Structure formats: structure tokens, C-alpha cells
Amino acid sequence: MKVAVVDTGTANLASMLAALRRLGVSTELTREAARVVDAPLVVLPGVGAFGAGMGRLRECGLVDALAARVRETRPLLAVCLGLQMLTRSSEESPKVDGIGVIPCAVRRFPADVGGSRLVVPQLGWNMVEPRRDAVLLQPGHAYYANSFQLPAIPDGYSGAESVHGVRFVAALERGPILACQFHPELSGPWGHALLGRWLERGRAC
């Protein structure tokens, strides 16, 4: 079973592709809406700015296809900006609409917390604390590279949280949908295992 990785032209895909190869799956890069709708497993990676990322999804006509996958609870892995773009909006690009299928808004980390300065971007490892009803997510250290974050797990999702000055969403999950603020493809053996569980869950659909 091939994994379709959404290629919007600027995200750094090599790490994700290498991680999937290490799990023994073959991958295809796509920017076709029909593939994003039909493929059994889809990965939406993402680095860079929210506005630019949404602009490219719109150019490629992928916004509706991605929204449909989430609404229909079909296997999708979204990473970092990929997660953020599923929401309604982000403080990073206030005039740009997100895909809007996850009902929340992305915020910047505060500049300081309790009078002490917060290091932003968060670049490094942080503890992931899954909620009790999480299935795919397990506790462990994950690698983050983000300046923006979702403040709370929205209704209809399980997930996990981490703390960087403030408590924020580490990841959301609902069935075969997994949306991570951290980078599972860069999170060592823990991330490798999480990707493996998502693949297994997705293949069962």
C-alpha cells in the first residue's frame, strides 16, 4: 500500500520520505486533488509560514480534498504546519483562512511567561502527555520546531499536550487521523513507533 505525500513545492519532504522508507512502505508525491481524495493513506507535511502554505494548497486545489478526508475520518497524517493549516486561522497570517475543518485558531507562543522570557521558536525535544482516551499517541519525548501552537484539544478529538511556557496541543487524533505539532519523522525510535502505529491503523481502514 502506497502512502501519498502531499507535495506543495516548498515543504522539506526528505525527512518524512526517509522515515516512511525505514518503515518499509513505498511513497508517492502528489499535488493532485483526486489522489488526495482517493489514496488510502495521505501525509500532509509542512514547514514554513501559514499564509504561504495555504496559498499553495489553494493553487493546487487541495483545500476541499483535505477537508473531506478529515470530515470523513479517512487516514491522514498531518505534521506541524500541516496540523495548523487544518484549523480555521493562525496569528501567523491573520488575513488568511485555514482549511477550517478543525474548529480552533492557532496562536503564537507568548514572548514571556510569568516575567521570564520564553525561547521561541521552540526547537528541541519536549514531553508528550497523551490524554487517557488516546489510542495512537503514547507518552514520550518528541522533537518540535514551532513558534505557533493550538491552545486546547477541540471537541471531537482525543490527543496529547506538551508544555513550553504554556500548555499546548502536541497532537490530535480521531480514528485514523493523526495531526502532530511535533515531527514524528524526527523523533527517533519513539516517532518511528508512532508512525508505525498510524500506518497500521490506516491500513485497517
Add this chain to the structure above:
Amino acid sequence: MRVVPCLDVDGGRVVKGVKFQGLRDAGDPAERAAAYEGQGADELVVLDVSATPEGRSNATDTVRRVREVLGIPLTVGGGVRRSEDARRLLDAGADKVAANTAAVEDPSLLDALATTFGSQCTVLALDAARRDGGWEVVVRSGKERTGLDAVTWAREAALRGAGEIVLTSWDRDGTRSGYDTELIAAIAAAVSIPIVASGGAAHAGHMVEALRAGASAVLAASILHDGETTVGDLKRALEAAGIPIRR
């Protein structure tokens, strides 16, 4: 807190010198990378120190080979002069790219990298040498002093969009006399982006000093390449000193 092994790579091999000179062979990059991840490295830096175009294309191939086996973040620096250079390294498997000499010569390179690839991907490699009352930026592998104040440059780089600074003390590089903690503290006071301390580590005690001085991560090369210690030993010692580590 991150422990970050650094591979200086020339012609497809890991090399290491003292004060950026006198390079000697220290193994295969992909084998080293996999070994360090296995020991618990939190991240890896690959610096292309080759001076020739042939060396450059080897470096891209090295990044590709390292990426294939590496499941932790990879920063690549050396020869990043334009956005296209960054693109080439990112396509080969880098997660972050570090600019050094070219950013000093044309600081707008940092704006371009941050705009195109994001701040989380844009690293400033800052090599600093002591001078009266402070530090100045050195470039071209330490061969050239610029007169530019290191603290001023760090601040400007952060404003232009650099998301991290790999801060190397030219005076301490390869000497095993400890990181320049005054330099780390001066830069940490000037910027709120993470600082990776580099140059001078001999043991975990030096790393504790760097982290307490304001570094978010500590880089080490020769003590690891020479097999004097392992990442695992360093992290256990850091934990014993009260520094939270990733298991």
C-alpha cells in the same frame, strides 16, 4: 536541552581539527550519524568544510546518505550562499540549514532563507573570536576577522529571521578547555532564539556550564569522534547534575 554531535565533513569523510585547522580523518558520516543516534543524540550537525566544488557535490551526497539512516533532526552548514544552496541541502535531507560567511557578507540571505523556508529552518552559524572588551565575528573558517561585533550581529540575525544560532568560540574550538561561557551569556542576553554552544567541550561539566550560561543545546565533536566518551555517558552525567534530558 539537546546534545548535538557535529560532523565536519570533507570529501565524504568526517574530519576534525583544532581552531578550524589541521584536519584529520574521523570516519564515515552515515556510520557516525547512526551510531550517535543510537547513543541518544538529540540532533546532528553536518558541516561541509570542503573548499572545492567537488567537495560540495560530495557534501550533498553525504547529506543524502546520512538522512537515509537518521531519525533525528539534521542541520547542515557550509557553502550556503544562496537560497538555492539551502534548497539543494533540504532536498537532500537537511531539516535546517546554517549560513555563516555569506550571511555576514550579505545579511539579506537570512531574510531570504527565513521567508522561503521559515525561521525554524534558518540557522546562523556564528564564529566568534575574543578581542578587547568583547568578541568579533570571524569568517572563512576563521581565517578572516571582520571587525563586526558578535553580539550586534547575533541581534541583527535574529531580527532578520534566524531561528537558531550555532555559536562557536574560535578561541576554544578543539582545545577541550571548555565552552566560552561569557560569550554564550552575552549572546543569550541579546536574543531570545535558541543557542547551540560550540567549541571547547571536554566533558559533561563543560556542558553544564554552557547550559547554565544560557545555551539551549551543546555541540560536541572531537571528544565523541575520538571515542573518549559517548553521548549516552554525557547525558547520564548531565542528568546527574540536575539537567533534564531526553531518554
